[in-house]
Amino acid sequence: MTVLEFKAPTSVAAPARPRAQATTNLKSRLVAGDAIALALGFELSAVALGTPRSLGVWEQFVIVAVPTLAGLGVMKWQGLFLARVSAVRAVELTRLTYSAAILAVALVLADRVLTHPVSHHVLWVGTVLSWMFLIIARSAFRAWVRSKRATGQHLRKLILVGADSEIARLVELFYTHRELGLDVVGVVGDIEASSRHGLRHLWLGDVDALASITTEQGVTGVVVSPSSFTASRLSALIHRLQEDEIHVQIATGISGIDAGRLRSVPLSYEPLLYVEAPSLSKAQLVAKRVFDIVVSLLVLLLAAPVLLVIAIAIKVQDRGPVLFRQTRVGKAGTTFKLFKLRTMRVDAERMLAALQADNERKGPLFKMERDPRVTAFGRFLRETSLDELPQLINVLRGEMSLIGPRPALPAEVETFEAELRRRELVLPGITGLWQVEARDNPSFEAYRRLDLFYVANWSIVLDLMILIGTAEQLAAKIMTMAARKVLRRPHLGEVVSGGPPQLTSEAS
Numbered sequence: 001m002t003v004l005e006f007k008a009p010t011s012v013a014a015p016a017r018p019r020a021q022a023t024t025n026l027k028s029r030l031v032a033g034d035a036i037a038l039a040l041g042f043e044l045s046a047v048a049l050g051t052p053r054s055l056g057v058w059e060q061f062v063i064v065a066v067p068t069l070a071g072l073g074v075m076k077w078q079g080l081f082l083a084r085v086s087a088v089r090a091v092e093l094t095r096l097t098y099s100a101a102i103l104a105v106a107l108v109l110a111d112r113v114l115t116h117p118v119s120h121h122v123l124w125v126g127t128v129l130s131w132m133f134l135i136i137a138r139s140a141f142r143a144w145v146r147s148k149r150a151t152g153q154h155l156r157k158l159i160l161v162g163a164d165s166e167i168a169r170l171v172e173l174f175y176t177h178r179e180l181g182l183d184v185v186g187v188v189g190d191i192e193a194s195s196r197h198g199l200r201h202l203w204l205g206d207v208d209a210l211a212s213i214t215t216e217q218g219v220t221g222v223v224v225s226p227s228s229f230t231a232s233r234l235s236a237l238i239h240r241l242q243e244d245e246i247h248v249q250i251a252t253g254i255s256g257i258d259a260g261r262l263r264s265v266p267l268s269y270e271p272l273l274y275v276e277a278p279s280l281s282k283a284q285l286v287a288k289r290v291f292d293i294v295v296s297l298l299v300l301l302l303a304a305p306v307l308l309v310i311a312i313a314i315k316v317q318d319r320g321p322v323l324f325r326q327t328r329v330g331k332a333g334t335t336f337k338l339f340k341l342r343t344m345r346v347d348a349e350r351m352l353a354a355l356q357a358d359n360e361r362k363g364p365l366f367k368m369e370r371d372p373r374v375t376a377f378g379r380f381l382r383e384t385s386l387d388e389l390p391q392l393i394n395v396l397r398g399e400m401s402l403i404g405p406r407p408a409l410p411a412e413v414e415t416f417e418a419e420l421r422r423r424e425l426v427l428p429g430i431t432g433l434w435q436v437e438a439r440d441n442p443s444f445e446a447y448r449r450l451d452l453f454y455v456a457n458w459s460i461v462l463d464l465m466i467l468i469g470t471a472e473q474l475a476a477k478i479m480t481m482a483a484r485k486v487l488r489r490p491h492l493g494e495v496v497s498g499g500p501p502q503l504t505s506e507a508s
Contacts, residue, residue: 026154027081030141034075037137038068041130042122049122067107067126074099074106083156087180089436092138093465093472100131135468139476146179155183157218160202161210161237162225163189166253168197170223176443185217189228207237214246221247256449258457284460291463292402296392303389310341310386317377320346323390328407331427336399338407339390343378344371383481385474391430403463404429405451423451426458433462436469 042064078095079085086092104127111120148154158174160167167187174182186204187194194203204213214222222241226234241248252273254262261276300307311322324342327335374382381387394400400407407428413421434450441447454462 026083026145030081030086031072033137033141034080034134035068035072037133038071038130039064041128041133042067042126044129045122045126049119049125063122067103067123067130070106071099071103071130074103078102083181086138086142089142089469090433090462090465093135093468094461096131096134096138097465097468100127100134103127103130135472136475139472143476145181149178149181155181156221157183157185159185159204159210159214159217159219159222160187160225161189161207161222162228162251163187163191163194163197163199163203164225164228165197166225166227166251167223168199169255170225170251171199171202172445176441176446177438179441185219186213188213188222193228210237211240211244214241214244220245221249223249223251225251225253227253256453256456258453261457278457278459287460288401288403288463291460292395295402296395299389300392300396306386307389310381313377314342317375318346327410328428329410329413329424330399330407331424333413333421333424335410336394336397336407338400339393341381341387341390343375343381343387344373345375384478388430395430399427401427401429403432403458403466405432405454406434420448420452422455425455431466431470433466436466436473439473 046060046063075081075096078099080092080095080099085095104124107123107127108120111123145154160170167189171184171187174180174184184202187199187202188204188207188210190206191200191203194200204217210222214220224234224237229237238248238250252262254273254275257275261278263274263276265272265274314320314322321342324340324344325337326340328338330336378387391400395402404427405423408416408423432451433454434447437450438446
């Protein structure tokens with residue numbers, strides 16, 4: 001299905017959705033989950049490290065309640081209760097980490113000023129535990145919202161105003177990333193422009209009728225493309241929409257640039273955007289390489305006994321090789337041999353051509369949820385991402401990084417356009433932004449856009465957030481797998497958003 005297969009809304013007036021109530025309910029659930037996570041972290045810290053026996057029940061309650069309320073205040077300050085923040089996993093994780101750091105510093109400073117018998121260690125440990133529980137709570141909330149949105153619930157109706165190429169791009173973006181919860185009901189603008197840009201089926205009317213269209217469709221928010229209007233008409237349009245209490249967002253026409261690099265620059269009271277250059281340096285490159293080596297060595301050392309057991313199990317299974325080696329394209333277009341624990345039958349490569357008709361991905365990437373080439377033990381290795389461990393050897397050899405775009409097959413690279421080949425400017429990674437943000441998204445456009453975004457905007461902070469997000473997804477999938485085994489309900493895995501950084505085919 002392509003983006004041009006959206007169904008046009010009917011001309012019958014649609015009843016207004018109770019969006020405010022739905023949004024309030026979502027926010028209330030989110031805040032409640034965060035409060036429980038914060039309280040649980042500080043309560044466990046107090047129990048584990050101990051508090052003076054002289055404290056009464058009320059004082060014990062205050063020890064947990066005050067940090068919890070302070071944490072919620074910091075999170076609100078960081079915008080963590082806004083949909084636009086919580087919708088992007090890397091941004092959410094970054095702000096959760098900042099919030100935890102700010103909370104820890106604030107509590108310790110308060111500990112120095114106020115006189116109370118509680119050890120500052122309780123505050124430090126409580127903050128760390130709360131941060132971990134917040135990540136878990138947010139992951140569960142994201143999975144729940146995603147499952148609800150898949151059934152058409154908790155969606156925000158939206159009208160796009162402009163009917164130009166930028167609006168066409170946004171239609172594709174919102175359609176590709178349904179997890180954003182944005183339901184595009186139609187486009188308002190010039191009918192001929194709508195037809196030229198493949199938006200005729202979404203056309204609702206001209207801009208002059210926008211006020212009545214928003215009322216009929218029950219819409220409380222619009223996105224406007226400024227390139228479709230003169231400056232004076234755009235200003236008048238914004239004023240009119242805001243008088244009708246319609247939320248207005250202005251498209252920038254910018255793609256692939258981190259919002260953190262954009263700065264508002266008012267020149268003579270005219271809003272302009274200044275784009276900061278990427279702040280990459282040799283020090284960051286060195287730090288990334290050192291981090292890759294240290295973490296890879298540590299994980300390989302700790303996982304050595306597990307790898308030995310897995311190797312024996314694979315060998316006993318069918319007497320085939322333990323490792324699977326495959327040629328992949330790395331930095332600067334060079335090729336290398338990628339290592340994985342073998343999860344497929346020995347003749348899996350020969351079977352690939354016969355399975356292409358069952359490919360569940362759009363574009364050159366191959367995926368089958370139930371690939372018949374995968375062995376029973378191999379399926380377990382994939383679900384736990386243990387099959388990826390040998391790629392740490394590729395990292396130590398300098399062929400890969402822990403974080404980066406997944407290395408593509410040479411046959412896939414041949415189909416990539418010149419712009420997508422820019423992903424070869426950095427080392428490929430075991431996990432990356434695409435795996436964290438859109439691993440279950442079947443659209444090749446999501447893969448393309450997120451990989452190019454990473455290449456243009458990577459930083460040490462972004463790498464750390466991707467690593468945390470990967471660990472979060474892996475833990476969520478393991479818990480879901482355990483619950484599925486206990487409850488014997490195979491569909492449970494569909495509820496968890498995302499997945500660990502794994503390929504569903506050794507040939508893809």
